[in-house]
Amino acid sequence: MNLGVRAHDINKHSVEELVQEVKSKGLHAVQLALPKSFDYIGTELGTVTPGLAHYIGRTFRENNLQIAVLGCYINTVHPDLNVRRKEIERFKEYIRYAREFGCSVIGTETGTIIPGAGYTTENHKEEVLDMVVETIRELVAEAEKFGVVVGLEAALTHPIHSIETMKKVLDRIDSNNLQVIFDPVNLMKIDNYQNQEEIFSKAFEWFGEKIAIIHVKDFVIEDNSVKVVPIGKGLLNYDFVMKLIKDRKPHINFLMEDQIEPFIDESIAYLKEKYEQA
Numbered sequence: 001m002n003l004g005v006r007a008h009d010i011n012k013h014s015v016e017e018l019v020q021e022v023k024s025k026g027l028h029a030v031q032l033a034l035p036k037s038f039d040y041i042g043t044e045l046g047t048v049t050p051g052l053a054h055y056i057g058r059t060f061r062e063n064n065l066q067i068a069v070l071g072c073y074i075n076t077v078h079p080d081l082n083v084r085r086k087e088i089e090r091f092k093e094y095i096r097y098a099r100e101f102g103c104s105v106i107g108t109e110t111g112t113i114i115p116g117a118g119y120t121t122e123n124h125k126e127e128v129l130d131m132v133v134e135t136i137r138e139l140v141a142e143a144e145k146f147g148v149v150v151g152l153e154a155a156l157t158h159p160i161h162s163i164e165t166m167k168k169v170l171d172r173i174d175s176n177n178l179q180v181i182f183d184p185v186n187l188m189k190i191d192n193y194q195n196q197e198e199i200f201s202k203a204f205e206w207f208g209e210k211i212a213i214i215h216v217k218d219f220v221i222e223d224n225s226v227k228v229v230p231i232g233k234g235l236l237n238y239d240f241v242m243k244l245i246k247d248r249k250p251h252i253n254f255l256m257e258d259q260i261e262p263f264i265d266e267s268i269a270y271l272k273e274k275y276e277q278a
Contacts (some may be wrong), residue, residue, distance in 0.1 A: 001275040003268065004029030004068055005256045009038035010264075015059045017195075021062050025268060031107065031213075031255045033071030045086065048093050053100030058079065059103065067103040067180065068253040069151055070094050070214055075111030076135040077128055077159060080168045084135070086154065090137055098148045105212060106143070107151035107181050110136075110158040119157040124165075132159045143177040151213055152182040156189055156226070170207050180207060183215035183257070184241060188226050193219075197240050204244060214245060215257045216271060230263040232270035242245050242278035 005022060009029040018037060022030055031225075032047070034041040041047060060067055072094045074087035083242065095107045109131050111149040113122045121129065143150050154170065155158045160169060166180065184200055192199060204211070216235030219226050230240070245252065254275075258266045 001254065001272055002028055002251045003254050003256070003271060004031070004066070005264070006031045006071075008033055009256070009260050010112060010260065011261070012037070013231050015056055019065060020060055021061045022065060024156075025264065027065075027268070029066040029068040029253050029255065030060075031069040031071050031188045031257075032067050032101075032103075033073065036071070041182055043090060045093060048097050049145070049250045050097055052096040057101040057103070066165060067255070069105045070098055070101060070103050070171060072166050073108045073187060075115060076108065077111050077113050077123075077131040078115060079113055087140060088135060091144045095139070095146050095148055095150075103148075103182075105149045105179065106238040107153060107213070109153045109155045110151050110160045110233065121161050123157060124161065127166060128159045129168065133169055136169065136178065137173050140173055140175045140178045144175060149177050149179045149212065151179055151181040153183055153186065153215070155183075155186050161187075166203075167206045170210060178210070179212035180210045181213040181215060182211045183217075184236060185217050185219045185226070185228065188219055188236075190221060190226070191217050192223060193221065193226070194234075197238060200241060200244055201257065204248065208248060211249065212252070214249075214252055214254045216254050217259065228258045231259060231267035238274045238276070240273075242274045246275060246278045253264065 004027050010019050010021050035043050074089045074091050078084040093257050100108055114120045114129050139150050154166050187199055218231045218236045219227050220229050220234045256267055
């Protein structure tokens with residue numbers, strides 16, 4: 001099983017410390033969001049350089065670890081066009097230097113039309129999805145120039161919040177440089193979690209060939225909402241998920257998300273067991 005972790009779920013302050021901790025757990029890869037893992041790396045344009053990217057990439061490579069995803073999660077529909085433009089240009093900076101990191105996937109969700117407001121039904125309007133398409137199309141065009149991939153992830157409160165909205169965007173942007181970061185829990189809500197097997201099967205039917213990365217976590221229903229819990233402690237049908245993925249996607253990166261100590265080792269053991277049994 002090609003298992004990794006979201007790097008900022010591991011509390012280490014230097015590249016070398018992070019690499020050693022990931023390696024010590026027998027993991028193979030990370031999703032790396034630079035400002036979230038290293039407080040000396042900001043989000044200002046020009047922060048990422050070939051030198052920084054090569055240093056980080058080399059440190060991972062020398063320890064036989066993969067940076068599977070560069071996390072650059074931006075607000076693709078920010079209502080302030082100046083802010084949105086800065087976000088787009090920051091993502092493009094990651095695209096330009098991804099090869100120095102040894103990474104081919106730069107990941108993002110899609111954001112919100114009302115920053116700071118939490119969930120809003122405005123995000124689910126068709127005109128907002130049009131804005132997503134406009135932004136992602138520009139990023140994909142840049143990714144095509146550099147031979148890398150934009151990894152698009154659904155999130156329940158965002159414009160892309162379901163397999164239906166994901167399919168709409170994929171259908172409108174015809175490029176192999178747009179792929180999917182598939183997070184089953186991000187698709188779950190009160191009125192559909194009992195149909196999770198049908199939803200996941202349909203996702204693989206509709207855009208399975210585009211799924212490049214799997215995020216793994218777990219959930220329960222609490223206070224009438226979805227709450228993330230340690231892997232194996234919730235309602236996600238991992239027997240079904242592993243059977244769905246294992247034969248179709250050999251050696252695909254499974255990246256644990258929202259799994260912190262003291263639960264990481266237990267989560268690793270659980271996932272490996274379920275994968276072997278599939």
